[in-house]
Amino acid sequence: MVVAPGSDITLSCSFHYSEADDPGRVVLTWHRGQEVVHSFYYGTDQLKEQSPAYRGRTQLFPEQVAVGNASLRLREVQGSDQGTYTCAVANEQGSSQRDLQILVAAEYEEPRLVINMSKHPGLVMLEYCAQGYPQATVLWLNQSGGDITERSHTSQWESRG
Known part of the structure; x- marks a missing residue:
């Protein structure tokens, strides 16, 4: 899923449950690689091992865990949040995991190109202005496409403002 920097996103994850299951026996962990994004067990958030990069920016929906919803809210998405997230759940019904990919990107406006001729022969100054995230990749081609x-x-x- 694609998300703009600074916005909030909900990563969806569900698991099998039974009304007879004890919600206090659900072990739920969100992680990205080796980083712990959010943990929940013994019926409550367990954030002692949470990566500092996510501190204060994650939220589960505890009342929904009892019905099989392990979705995670991530606030104020940053470029460094891009990557694959894994939702791992274990309960009396068994264990499961799901991977979700986040791509952090923002819309680009039409690029602007300014050409300034130099007083030095063979030197041309081109100014290319584009906005968005991630940073644009620039490739220069001659009139033959080389x-x-x-x-x-x-x-x-980076220009601010």
Whole structure:
């Protein structure tokens, strides 16, 4: 799923349950690679081992765990949140896990290109302006379609505002 930086997202995850199951025996963990994103067991959040990168930004829906909903709310998504998340659940019905992919991206506006001719022969200054996330990949081609990126100098910077 694609999410814009700064927004909130709910990662959906469900598991098999029975009304006879003891909700206090559900062990639920969200992780990304080796990082613990959120843990829940003994009927409550267990955040002692939570990665500092997620502290204060995650939320389960505890009243929904008893009916098989292990979805996670992630607030204020950052570029560093991009990746594969795993929802792992164990209860009296067994264990299961599900992977979800997050891609952090924002819409791009139409790029703007400004051409400035230099006083030095053979030197042309091109200014390319694009907005969005992730940072654009710039490839320079000549009129024949040949790649001249290696023969050019390209600088990129982030503009705020």
